[in-house]
Amino acid sequence: MKLVSLVGLVYWALSSSVVLARQSSCSGSSSSIDDGPFPADLNGSNFTYPWPVKVYRFTSQNQELEMAFMDLPPRIGRPSCPPTASPKTAVLLHGKNFCGPTWWETATNLSAVGYRVIVPDQVGFCKSSKPDRYQFSLQQLALNTRGLLSALSIDPASTNVTVIGHSMGGMLAARFTLMYPETVSELAMVDPIGLEDWKALGVPYIAIDSSYVTEHASNYSSIRGYEQSTYYVGSWSPTYDVWVNMLVNIYQGSKGVQYAWNQALIVDMVLTQPVVYEFGLLKPHGGRTLLVVGDKDTTAIGKQWSPPAVQAKLGHYDVLGKQAAAVIPNCTLVEFPGLGHAPQIQDAKGFHAALLGWLSSN
Secondary structure (H helix, E strand, O other): OHHHHHHHHHHHHHHHHHHHHHHOOOOOOEEEEEOOOOOOOOEOOOOOOOOOEEEEEEEEEOOEEEEEEEEOOOOOOOOOOOOOOOOOOEEEEEEOOOOOHHHHHHHHHHHHOOOEEEEEEEOOOOOOOOOOOOOOOOHHHHHHHHHHHOOOOOOOOOOOEEEEEHHHHHHHHHHHHHHHHOOOEEEEEEOOOOOOOOOOOOOOOOHHEEEEHHHHHHOOOHHHHHHHHHHHOOOOOHHHHHHHHHHHHHOOOHHHHHHHHHHHHHHHHHOOOOOOOHHHOOOOOEEEEEEEEEOOOOOOOHHHOOOOHOOOOOOOHHHHHHHHHHHHHEEEEEEEOOOOOOHHHHHHHHHHHHHHHHHHHO
């Protein structure tokens, strides 16, 4: 009886060591950077990016994933200016209805003044993996982004990292800074969602399956209609079509079903994971934060399925920007009168003057 127990104990120990070894190999510690080339249709997107696409391969939630990104050297387009020995680094985080390329003017401007610019597509978006099963959280996306920086040998102890996020990317930038304040020298949020807690204000919860139906039905007309009313305050320029078609390309592409499902999960993520209650804790190690808002922005997750009385309370960025700036330590607020949710696109010249002016004022 004792012999049987001893054999059983040895078997349990050996089995446990195998399980632990498997868990270790799936913990995300193993990763690599692939410079390509890649097929035109990468993870369901055949949209042409302005700079070469690279892929960060890593393990997350017990599966192998790919995170596409662009990596711009400093001084791009200015060959007479040699790269700096220790360049500053900027990480640009896109919104829900955006991809890395929508940052192209911002990336170009930052590179021109000496930044190395990292522009990722988050998991579930654009040219990155669209897993059938994934627990999306702002913490997980922040962890993935930090893993990318580590794989690129960007050491927070010796590199100044400026994190800039727009829309959902602004919400993610806030969570990233809360998790890794030592990594972030400066934080800039551009019309971030999450300046209010929608569910606390009365937005009803809807099933992820219901969100999936809406996401799966997305087409050119529905995407343009939403962007025209919210991002560009009723105006439209033919140049905006490229960003609509970028999304249509994915919704109707080879990974369209997985993309719509991931987007439904992401709607649930942003609705149920508020950051507004932690704004007072935002302390990048450089000590300052920039908040940029278009004062005609009315973005609010869940507004479209809320009762009229709730809709009336949501998405007043002319008020929300001031409220957030009053809570965030050492925060500079820049408001653009008459602009909507995407000032970096709608008024690129004015936006980049404000951003670069703030960055150079330190």
